Structure formats: C-alpha cells, structure tokens
Ligand SMILES: Nc1nc2c(ncn2[C@@H]2O[C@H](COP(=O)(O)OP(=O)(O)OP(=O)(O)O)[C@@H](O)[C@H]2O)c(=O)[nH]1
C-alpha cells in the first residue's frame with residue numbers, strides 16, 4: 001500500500017544523517033526499487049481481492065496506485081486492466097465512475113505519455129459505456145462511435161520530441177510488444193451444453209448483444225422469418241391444445257374464435273386420437289360461431305404465408321415462395337449441413353439470407369384475434385394447466401401477437417432473444433477481449449445429437465451448462481415418459497464427472513426463471529420432487545433445484561452457478577470472470593502452488 005505522502009524521503013533521511021562528508025543521490029537507486037515494490041504490492045492486492053466484490057474500501061486502494069506518482073506505468077496499466085475486468089454490475093460501474101471519473105483521475109490517465117496507461121483508461125471507459133455511463137462525454141467523445149485505436153490516436157501526445165531514429169526504434173518496440181501481447185493473449189474454449197430448449201443459444205445471443213452493443217434495424221429485421229415461423233408453430237400447437245382440452249372447457253365467449261383457429265389449423269393424422277373438439281362443435285347448440293367456420297377458410301390470405309417454412313403445414317398453397325427464395329433457402333441449408341467446421345463463423349443462427357419484403361404479416365386479423373382470446377382464456381381459466389406440460393408453447397409471442405402481426409414489423413431485442421431456432425450444427429462464436437479470447441461452442445441439445453458433442457470436448461477451459469428451471473413439470477420431446485428436469489440432472493451428472501473435464505470449470509446457468517416464477521404457484525414443485533418442502537417460494541424452489549444439481553458434483557469441479565436473466569449485462573461479465581478464474585487456477589495447479 002502506498003505510504004502517506006508525509007513520510008520523509010530516503011534521500012533527505014540519508015543527507016540529514018550524513019551532513020558531513022560525501023553523500024550520494026540514493027533516489028537513483030531507490031526510485032526503481034520503490035516502483036518494483038509497489039508493482040508487487042499491487043499485484044498481490046489484485047490476487048487477494050480477486051474474489052471480493054468491489055467496494056469503496058478496495059476501490060480506494062486500487063485508485064491510490066493510479067494516483068500515486070511513484071507507481072510505474074506498468075503498474076497503472078495492470079490496475080486499470082484489472083478494474084475494467086472487475087465491473088460486473090451497474091453498481092460497480094457507478095462506484096468506479098464516482099471515484100475515478102469525478103476525481104479527474106481518468107482525464108489525467110488519458111493524457112498520460114504512456115500508451116499502455118492510456119489504453120487501460122480506454123478499457124475503463126468502455127466498461128462504463130457498457131453500463132450506460134459514458135464517462136467520455138466529459139471529454140466530448142462518444143465512446144460508442146470511436147474505436148479504441150482511434151481514441152488512442154486522438155489522445156496520443158508525445159512527451160518529448162523524438163528524433164527520427166528514436167521514433168523508428170520506439171515504433172519497432174511497440175510493434176514487438178503488440179505482437180507479444182497477441183501471442184500471449186489467453187485463449188479459452190468454452191462449451192455450452194444442456195438439454196434442447198434449455199436456453200443455450202439464447203445465452204450466446206445475449207452475449208453477442210451485450211458484447212457487440214446490440215443489433216441495428218437491418219439485423220433485427222433478419223429475425224422476422226424465424227419469429228413468424230415460431231408464431232405459426234405455436235398457433236398450430238394452440239389448436240392442438242384446444243382439440244385436446246375440448247371447447248367446452250373454454251369460456252363460451254371464445255367459442256367463435258376457436259372455430260377460426262381450428263379451421264385454419266385442421267387436425268393432422270397424428271391428432272386424430274386427441275381430437276374431440278370438432279365433434280363437440282357439432283353437438284354444441286349455440287349456432288353463431290358455427291357459421292363463422294364456413295367463412296374462415298377464405299379468411300387466411302395465402303400471400304401472407306410467405307414465410308411458413310417446411311414444418312408448418314396449414315393446408316395453404318405454398319406458391320408464394322419464388323424460385324429465388326427457394327434457391328437461397330437451399331443454399332443456406334447446405335452451408336449448415338456441410339459439417340461443423342465449415343459452419344464456424346459463417347452461419348449466423350436465426351438469420352435468413354432472403355431479403356424480406358417490408359409489408360408482410362403471417363396472420364390475418366381474425367386469426368390474430370382468435371389466438372389472443374383463446375390464449376388469454378387458457379391462461380386465465382387455467383383449464384390447460386394439466387395439458388400445457390405436454391406441449392411446447394411460445395407464450396411470449398402470443399402476448400405480443402398484435403405487434404408481430406403488424407405490417408412492417410421489426411423485431412426488438414427482446415423478440416430476438418425469444419426467437420427459437422433449433423441448433424443443428426456445432427457453432428463457434430468468438431469473443432475477443434484485450435487479454436482473453438473466448439471460443440464459445442454452442443451445440444444441439446437433442447438426445448440423438450449428443451454423441452457429436454465429443455468432437456469438441458478436448459481441452460475445454462469451461463462448460464456453460466444450461467438447465468431450464470421451468471422444466472420441472474415438462475417431458476422430453478424425444479421420450480414423453482421422461483421428465484425434463486430429471487433428464488437434465490442425469491446429463492449434468494455425466495458431464496461433470498466425466499474424465500474429459502478434470503481441469504474444466506462448470507458455469508451452471510439456471511434459465512427461464514420468469515416462466516418458473518409464473519408456473520410455481522400453479523404447479524407445485526413437490527408434485528415432481530416429493531422431497532421438496534418449500535412450497536411456492538421462488539427462492540426456496542430455485543435453491544432446491546440448485547442443490548439437486550450440486551449433489552451431482554462428485555468430481556468436485558469448480559462450479560459457478562447463476563440464475564440467468566433476460567438480457568442481463570452481468571451474464572457476459574460472469575462468464576468472462578469464471579473463465580479467467582479457471583485459467584488462473586489451472587496455471588497455479590500446473591506450477592504446484594494449488
Ligand atoms: N421465457 C424465457 N424464455 C427463454 C429463456 N431462455 C431461453 N428462452 C427461450 O427458450 C427457447 C429455447 O432456447 P434456445 O436458446 O434456442 O435453446 P437451446 O438450448 O439452444 O436449444 P437447442 O438448440 O435445440 O439445443 C427460445 O424460444 C428462447 O427464447 C428465459 O430465460 N425465459
């Protein structure tokens with residue numbers, strides 16, 4: 001820790017005590033020594049505080065290393081880098097801003113003659129901007145508009161005038177340092193595992209949004225196709241639910257809407273056994289809604305179904321697909337089926353390369369009304385609680401169905417996070433940061449696809465394991481006899497105790513907490529996990545499920561567990577933090593310290 005400034009300097013102490021005879025300037029020796037000692041001290045302080053959250057007390061000490069004139073620029077840049085990696089929440093960012101920005105320290109650091117220090121200061125600015133605290137507004141520079149390099153160039157101030165020879169030499173050294181830092185940048189391989197629909201790709205998408213600063217309108221528009229398909233799938237499922245529960249279990253005022261829905265989505269062969277709704281329709285005497293059935297077939301405008309792809313067969317002529325559309329779609333598919341290596345970086349999930357016309361919707365107004373009213377009545381009357389567990393319904397899109405059905409609909413970021421595309425190849429996404437580069441491998445969660453996971457098991461730094469909390473009452477699509485949460489626990493157990501992962505840490509994400517919160521009061525957790533005794537308390541229930549997972553950790557791997565929130569800035573920080581921690585731990589293990 002830096003001493004208080006009132007302490008007498010080494011030089012004056014020596015001179016005072018040797019007033020007679022020769023004295024020499026100890027500063028020449030002492031200053032580099034002091035710098036070295038402070039550097040070590042700062043490094044140790046960083047290590048000791050790695051697991052302690054940022055507080056006023058430790059931030060104060062970190063900042064003293066930045067403000068103190070006897071700390072070297074190497075120490076300053078180390079502290080700045082560390083602080084930039086420590087900002088995990090808005091609270092951290094706020095605290096850093098109030099200490100570092102408002103004391104004008106950041107401006108001083110940005111004006112430092114040392115490039116590494118200026119770079120470190122830019123990293124802090126980036127973090128503050130990520131948490132919507134644009135520190136550089138003070139400087140009149142919008143950090144989102146300028147790259148780090150540009151900002152460095154802007155702030156470049158020669159401390160002294162260099163001769164041409166000096167400049168050439170300094171440029172060569174600088175290039176060498178940059179090359180070295182690239183070479184020694186840590187690379188981490190992170191696998192995202194879990195059952196299908198457990199939220200793996202959503203987390204990757206969430207990281208992309210947070211890391212890359214969101215999507216522009218064009219990128220968002222590209223998700224329309226996926227969302228329309230999700231809506232059609234779910235409306236089809238809604239029709240199946242209505243067939244299963246029977247019209248009589250729904251309130252009378254939605255019967256008319258039911259007719260519209262069932263006519264637009266006629267029963268397929270597989271639904272015959274379940275279907276009793278149509279028979280009921282004929283026996284119910286109230287005539288008003290029966291007449292609606294005749295008109296409904298022409299109510300669906302075939303042109304509106306341009307994006308009804310493959311699996312949704314609503315008995316509507318698919319001619320609106322043009323040859324060009326078909327060609328583009330086939331090309332997109334062939335890239336994916338090329339295998340996982342060629343799929344790297346080249347295919348972005350959920351993005352359809354076909355440019356979309358501006359004014360298309362997928363549902364007619366009558367169908368939109370029908371979906372809204374039937375879904376609301378199912379939710380309000382709770383008639384389908386028992387049956388909903390058997391179906392996969394994307395209720396989020398129903399709650400926004402009027403907005404989605406509007407012409408010129410452009411998905412927002414929340415829509416993008418809810419968009420569902422099954423991952424059908426192993427996909428790699430790379431996140432590059434100054435000192436760490438993460439290669440994230442997103443896989444398919446379906447049972448029969450899991451054998452392919454092994455391709456990317458070797459030397460994984462961390463695993464992100466996703467498990468949906470709301471799965472506790474659901475069954476597997478692949479085998480309807482199996483409960484999804486039980487299956488997820490079995491899968492977790494086999495992953496965490498595998499010989500492949502002795503040096504791997506596990507980041508356990510419990511996802512879909514919003515659905516869990518809604519479901520818990522209606523469907524008791526105890527029904528599926530009889531040992532649970534906490535009732536419908538969200539905290540107790542989530543903790544219980546976490547406990548179930550932790551019981552499986554026989555190999556005693558480091559497990560970092562989190563409740564994943566929608567578009568949570570923290571997610572990215574948490575993942576990066578856990579990955580770095582694992583790299584450091586493994587390095588300590590290798591050196592015999594741990
Ligand atoms: N409500 C809610 N929905 C979520 C959450 N996380 C994911 N989802 C939705 O769950 C669905 C499945 O998510 P994905 O990320 O595609 O699941 P996956 O694990 O990648 O599935 P596969 O690729 O088939 O293995 C998507 O519609 C997501 O929008 C969440 O926290 N809350």
Ligand SMILES: [Mg+2]
Nearest residue numbers: 200201422423
């Ligand atoms: Mg996926």
